Each structure stands twice: as C-alpha cells, then as structure tokens.
Amino acid sequence: MTAPLHETSAGASTATVDGVPADPGSSGTPGASDKGIQGRSPWKIAWTRLKRDKLALAGACVVVFLVLVAIFAPVIVGLLGHPPDEFHEDQIDPLFGTPIGSWGGISSDFLLGVEPVNGRDVFSRIVYGARISLLVAFLAAVFAVLLGTVLGIVAGYFGGWIDAALSRVMDVMLAFPQLLFTIALVSVLPNELLGLNGSGVRIAALVVVIGFFGWPYVGRIVRGQTLSLRNREYVEAAQSLGAGRFYILRKELLPNLVAPIMVYATLMIPTNILTEAALSFLGAGVKPPTASWGQMLSTAITTYEADPLFMVIPGLAIFITVLAFNLFGDGVRDALDPKGSR
Numbered sequence: 001m002t003a004p005l006h007e008t009s010a011g012a013s014t015a016t017v018d019g020v021p022a023d024p025g026s027s028g029t030p031g032a033s034d035k036g037i038q039g040r041s042p043w044k045i046a047w048t049r050l051k052r053d054k055l056a057l058a059g060a061c062v063v064v065f066l067v068l069v070a071i072f073a074p075v076i077v078g079l080l081g082h083p084p085d086e087f088h089e090d091q092i093d094p095l096f097g098t099p100i101g102s103w104g105g106i107s108s109d110f111l112l113g114v115e116p117v118n119g120r121d122v123f124s125r126i127v128y129g130a131r132i133s134l135l136v137a138f139l140a141a142v143f144a145v146l147l148g149t150v151l152g153i154v155a156g157y158f159g160g161w162i163d164a165a166l167s168r169v170m171d172v173m174l175a176f177p178q179l180l181f182t183i184a185l186v187s188v189l190p191n192e193l194l195g196l197n198g199s200g201v202r203i204a205a206l207v208v209v210i211g212f213f214g215w216p217y218v219g220r221i222v223r224g225q226t227l228s229l230r231n232r233e234y235v236e237a238a239q240s241l242g243a244g245r246f247y248i249l250r251k252e253l254l255p256n257l258v259a260p261i262m263v264y265a266t267l268m269i270p271t272n273i274l275t276e277a278a279l280s281f282l283g284a285g286v287k288p289p290t291a292s293w294g295q296m297l298s299t300a301i302t303t304y305e306a307d308p309l310f311m312v313i314p315g316l317a318i319f320i321t322v323l324a325f326n327l328f329g330d331g332v333r334d335a336l337d338p339k340g341s342r
Contacts, residue, residue: 046259049335056331062324070131080111081124085289088119096306104309112313115296116303122310125291126317132285132292133321136206137272143211145265148218153249153257155219156226167223170216178213179278185209186284199286206285210275214268221264225257259336266329270322277318293318 050056069076077084091105091114092098099105104113104122112123155166186205193201229235230253238248279285280294288295293314300311 046335050331053331055327059324059327063328066130066321069127070134073127073131076127077124082121084124084128084291088114091119098306104307113309116307116310122313128291129293133273133276136203136276137269139207140210140272141265141268143207144214145218145261148215149222149261152219152222153226153253156223157230157249170219173216182209182279183282183284199290202286206276210272218264221260222257225260226253229253229256263333263336266332270325273322
C-alpha cells in the first residue's frame with residue numbers, strides 16, 4: 001500500500017498551505033516560511049517603478065540641483081561670482097557696448113560672461129534668477145492645488161447646484177485671458193502693498209494670479225475623480241456607520257486623491273515657470289534690477305546680434321529647468337498610474 005502524497009516515506013507529514021507543500025528547508029514553525037513574503041504598499045510599488053525610469057531620475061536630480069542652487073544662491077555667488085547688480089564697465093568695449101573678449105566675455109572671473117552695456121555678471125544673475133522662477137512656480141502651484149482640491153472635491157461630492165455653480169466658474173476661469181489680465185493688474189499695482197515693496201509686490205501678484213488661474217485645471221481633475229469615488233463601497237460603508245460628510249471628504253476621499261493631485265502639481269510647476277518667464281519678458285514680472293530669466297531674454301533682444309550668447313544662456317536655463325520638471329512629472333505619473341501611459 002502506497003503512502004499518501006503528503007506524507008514522506010518515513011511517515012512524517014509535511015505542512016501544507018492551501019494544498020501547496022511548504023518549503024522542505026523550513027522548520028515548519030508558524031511564520032518561519034512567511035518571512036520572504038512581505039506586502040508592499042502602493043507607494044512602495046510606485047517608488048520601485050520610479051527607480052526604474054532613468055529619465056525621471058535624471059530629471060529629479062536636476063530639479064534637486066536647481067532647488068539647492070536657488071536656496072544657496074548667496075553662497076554660490078560669493079564663491080564663484082560677483083554681486084548680481086554690480087556693474088563692470090571695464091569688461092565692456094566702450095565703442096560697441098559689447099563684452100571684451102570672445103564668447104560674451106567668459107573667463108575665470110566671469111564664468112558665463114557679462115551683460116552687454118553694463119557688464120553685470122551673467123552667472124550671478126542666472127543663479128539669482130533661479131530663485132525668482134522657482135519661488136513663483138512653487139508657490140503658485142501650491143496655491144492652485146489647495147484651492148482646486150477644496151473646490152473640486154466639494155463639487156464632485158455634493159453635486160447638485162453646488163457642482164453646477166462651481167463647474168460654470170471653472171469654465172469662465174479657463175476662458176479668461178490670463179496674460180492680458182496679469183499685465184493690466186501689474187501695471188496698476190502700487191510700489192508698496194501689505195508690507196511688501198518693489199519686486200516683493202510683483203512676486204506676490206504673480207503667485208496669486210498664476211495660482212488663481214491655475215486652480216480650475218486641478219479642480220476639474222479632482223471633481224472627476226471624486227465623482228468616480230463617491231459611490232465606492234468604502235464610502236457607502238462609512239455613510240452607513242453614520243460618518244459625516246466632512247469626515248468622509250477628509251478620511252475616505254482625500255487620501256485616494258493624493259496620487260492624481262501630486263502628478264498634476266508636478267506637471268504644473270514647469271508651466272508656471274514658463275508663465276513667469278513670459279510675463280517677465282513682457283515687462284509684467286519682477287522689477288529691475290532684480291534678476292529674472294525672462295527679463296534677461298527681453299534685454300537680450302537689442303544685443304543678440306552682437307552678443308548672441310547673452311540670449312542663449314537664459315534660454316538654456318529655462319529649457320533645462322522645464323525639461324527636468326517635465327521628465328520628473330512624467331515619471332511620477334507613470335509610477336503612480338502605469339496604465340495611463342499605455
């Protein structure tokens with residue numbers, strides 16, 4: 001008579017789990033064979049996917065580098081450059097107003113050359129310009145995300161006339177000419193407002209205007225996601241247990257909206273950088289002599305034939321920054337929603 005399949009020839013039984021034999025090398029004690037089986041949270045899975053995306057990691061490294069440059073701008077300029085508003089007429093040809101030497105006056109003292117006419121250090125102004133662009137882009141994105149998330153989740157969950165009213169407001173905001181409104185607003189701003197003065201007023205105005213016109217995009221995404229989540233089983237279970245509406249919004253819906261909000265916020269920052277550069281280029285950005293990449297491009301229009309490098313350098317700064325944020329944002333989107341890129 002043959003022995004059953006789950007028994008050894010010596011008659012010792014082997015532990016099984018749902019009919020699957022356990023590892024023969026395990027001791028058979030509870031939990032000994034389960035150490036190799038570990039659950040992973042959605043965030044760990046997303047991080048694993050993100051680490052495999054080399055372009056996204058490269059973009060993230062550039063973004064971190066730019067943020068560090070903006071934070072430590074005074075230290076970097078003190079070590080490698082000159083004060084951003086300091087004139088160096090000795091570096092300018094008095095006859096043509098162009099930098100002395102080739103490649104826009106690039107030398108060991110001026111790593112990226114000097115500005116035509118006044119001789120200001122281009123390297124220092126690029127470093128300080130990163131502060132303005134990133135500050136406006138980050139703060140405007142935070143403002144838009146907060147306002148869009150609150151109004152979008154309210155519209156999607158409550159529905160009815162609230163949803164209809166907020167949806168029409170979003171439509172009107174999306175159709176409003178943002179650039180024209182910003183130029184008109186900045187032109188009438190006083191030099192001092194709410195304790196701010198000069199470029200501080202302009203920066204605050206840019207943050208508010210860019211963020212205010214950006215929230216409808218976030219609001220639409222959050223509203224659509226909320227409409228699909230409000231009828232899920234866990235929401236109905238919370239309602240049946242007597243949970244209030246705001247508790248459901250805060251504890252049940254909002255945590256499931258973090259991923260799409262993060263993705264859109266990451267992709268919104270490069271758009272804000274381009275918007276700030278465009279407004280500075282048109283004269284509606286920070287006031288001179290505060291350094292700004294868009295303002296440098298505007299100044300270079302009159303001198304690009306004699307000194308084309310002065311236009312190329314701030315243009316490359318904008319291009320590299322926007323490209324890095326876009327690569328990182330695309331990687332975050334694919335990591336959190338891999339099916340969305342298929």
